[in-house]
Amino acid sequence: MRTRWWIGNDVVDLAEPGAAGKERDRRFMDRVFTPSERAHILDSAAPTIALWKTWAAKEAAYKIAAKLREGVVFAHRAFEVEPDRWPSRRARVRFEHLDIRVRWVVARDYVHCIGHLASERAACAAFPPKAGGGAAEWWRLSAGILREGQLVDGQLTTAEQASVHSTPSERARLLARRLVERWDVHGAEIVRLWRSWGWSPPVVARDGAPLTAFDVSLSHDGRFVAAAVLGPA
Numbered sequence: 001m002r003t004r005w006w007i008g009n010d011v012v013d014l015a016e017p018g019a020a021g022k023e024r025d026r027r028f029m030d031r032v033f034t035p036s037e038r039a040h041i042l043d044s045a046a047p048t049i050a051l052w053k054t055w056a057a058k059e060a061a062y063k064i065a066a067k068l069r070e071g072v073v074f075a076h077r078a079f080e081v082e083p084d085r086w087p088s089r090r091a092r093v094r095f096e097h098l099d100i101r102v103r104w105v106v107a108r109d110y111v112h113c114i115g116h117l118a119s120e121r122a123a124c125a126a127f128p129p130k131a132g133g134g135a136a137e138w139w140r141l142s143a144g145i146l147r148e149g150q151l152v153d154g155q156l157t158t159a160e161q162a163s164v165h166s167t168p169s170e171r172a173r174l175l176a177r178r179l180v181e182r183w184d185v186h187g188a189e190i191v192r193l194w195r196s197w198g199w200s201p202p203v204v205a206r207d208g209a210p211l212t213a214f215d216v217s218l219s220h221d222g223r224f225v226a227a228a229v230l231g232p233a
Helices: 024-032 033-044 049-067 167-183
Strands: 005-014 090-095 098-106 108-117 139-147 188-189 204-208 215-221 224-233
Touching: 005 049, 005 139, 005 224, 024 033, 033 049, 033 090, 033 139, 049 090, 049 098, 049 215, 108 139, 139 167, 167 188, 167 215, 167 224, 204 215
Parallel strands: 005 215
Antiparallel strands: 005 108, 090 098, 098 108, 139 224, 188 204, 215 224
8 A cells, every 4th residue: 555645744942052033044034935934934923933833844845855756955945835824733835846734833842843745635634623534534643752851662773773873863763663553563664765866765664665554754853853654544
């Protein structure tokens, strides 16, 4: 069974140095955001939160695009977030012909964004406001966040260690494995596959073969690591 939806996620630690008041950095704003995005951020009641929501949406969308196209370049302004009405928790990101829907969780000290690309048949149904029938029965999303100091059990396999570059990267994989176990799938690994163009984005695999009914996305920033897994309902 092939995955019908692709997901991406991004977490932003709002306590990281330079996060507060970043909207006053004109060069950064001009480089990363389109004119309409800048206007939306600066007109917001909470510009710093609006900035990092928009940033996280672009990051999540890029992670989806990178799964669909080899060697896609992350040109921030090419991923345009349609302005939402504050304090909306949902929006969309457009990149070329891709239409990516995103939603946020905004906490006191972090922003977490999850995005999905749906097939035409299932568009707008990946994250229904209430559990219901139809497309919502086909797939299930599981996501989690770990703060600094929170423990997660387990050890990485040799295959997983090949693409790990930091302790947060390790913790994100262990968290994702715990999420996959909610489907009663055991022995799964979160690995990156070596391709002719380099390492692939993370995938869920078992015995060296990708489990194509699942998609996974990892993220970490500052004190937080996050993971999201999509699988059959």
